[in-house]
Amino acid sequence: MSFLTVSKVHHTYFSSKTATEALQDINLTIEKGEFVSFIGPSGCGKTTLLSILAGLFPPTAGKVLIEEQDVFANADLSIGYMLQQDYLFPWRTIEENVTLGLKLLKVNKDESEKLASKLLADVGLPSIEKKYPRELSGGMRQRVALARTLAVDPKILLLDEPFSALDYQSKLKLEDLVHKLMKEYGKTAVLVTHDIGEAIAMSDRIFLFSAKPGRLYQTFEVPEEVRNLTPFEARANPMYSSLFQTIWKELESLEH
Numbered sequence: 001m002s003f004l005t006v007s008k009v010h011h012t013y014f015s016s017k018t019a020t021e022a023l024q025d026i027n028l029t030i031e032k033g034e035f036v037s038f039i040g041p042s043g044c045g046k047t048t049l050l051s052i053l054a055g056l057f058p059p060t061a062g063k064v065l066i067e068e069q070d071v072f073a074n075a076d077l078s079i080g081y082m083l084q085q086d087y088l089f090p091w092r093t094i095e096e097n098v099t100l101g102l103k104l105l106k107v108n109k110d111e112s113e114k115l116a117s118k119l120l121a122d123v124g125l126p127s128i129e130k131k132y133p134r135e136l137s138g139g140m141r142q143r144v145a146l147a148r149t150l151a152v153d154p155k156i157l158l159l160d161e162p163f164s165a166l167d168y169q170s171k172l173k174l175e176d177l178v179h180k181l182m183k184e185y186g187k188t189a190v191l192v193t194h195d196i197g198e199a200i201a202m203s204d205r206i207f208l209f210s211a212k213p214g215r216l217y218q219t220f221e222v223p224e225e226v227r228n229l230t231p232f233e234a235r236a237n238p239m240y241s242s243l244f245q246t247i248w249k250e251l252e253s254l255e256h
C-alpha cells in the first residue's frame, strides 16, 4: 500500500449559476519520503488538488488516503502547509510563532522552546527567538515558516509555491534548504509550482496536469543522477536540461 493514494478524484466547484469542473478522474500514488511536484497550465487544478490532499474540503467524488486513512474524515492527520505568504503573526516573537502549533498540541513550554531553537538552527537562523517578524527579510521569514511547519512533525508537507515571492538568490537558497531538510527528516512532500526547473531540481517525480478540466497528463521520473544533487547543483547537470526541454515541450503543447 502506498503512503498516499488519490483514487478516482473528481472536483467541481458549484455556484448559484455555474459549475466549474476543476479535476477529472485523478489517480496517483505517492510513496513515503518521496518529494513530488504538481505542474501544469494555469487553472489545471493544482491548488484544488493540494487543498483536497490537505483535507480542507472533500472532493466531489473519489478519495484521498494517507496511510489508509481518509484525509477529510480524519482531522487529526497532521499535515503541514507552506504557502507563498509566510502568515507569521507580527505581534508574536519568532519563538512564539514557531511554537504556536505545539501550544495547541499542549506540548510543555520548555520542550517547545528547546525544539524551536533546534529547528531555527536547522533552518540557518540560530539565536533569533526573541526577534519579531518585521525584523527579518522575506527569505528569513519563509525559513521561520518552514521551522513552524516542521515543529508539529507533520506526516506530509504540502508546499504551494512557497518560493515564488522571493528574490532569485533567496529562492535558490531556500530550495536547497527545504530539499536538504526533507531528506534529513525523511518527510514526504508535494510541491505546487509554475517553475519547471524548480520541480526538476527538487523532486523525485513530477506530475504534469492538463487543464479544463484538470487531468493527470503525464508523470516524469527525475533521473537518479539529478536527484542525488542539491537543487542548485542539479541545474548544471545535462540530464536536468534534457528533462527541462521534454517537459517544456509537453507544457507548450498543452497551452495551445
Ligand SMILES: Nc1ncnc2c1ncn2[C@@H]1O[C@H](COP(=O)(O)OP(=O)(O)OP(=O)(O)O)[C@@H](O)[C@H]1O
Residues within 6 Å of the ligand: 013, 014, 020, 021, 022, 040, 041, 042, 043, 044, 045, 046, 047, 048, 049
Ligand atoms: N473557489 C472556487 N470557486 C469556483 N471555481 C474555482 C474556485 N477555485 C478554483 N476554481 C476554478 O477551478 C479551476 C482550477 O483552479 P486551481 O486554482 O485549482 O488551478 P491551478 O492549477 O492551481 O491554477 P494556477 O496555476 O493559476 O494557480 C479553475 O478553472 C478555477 O477558476
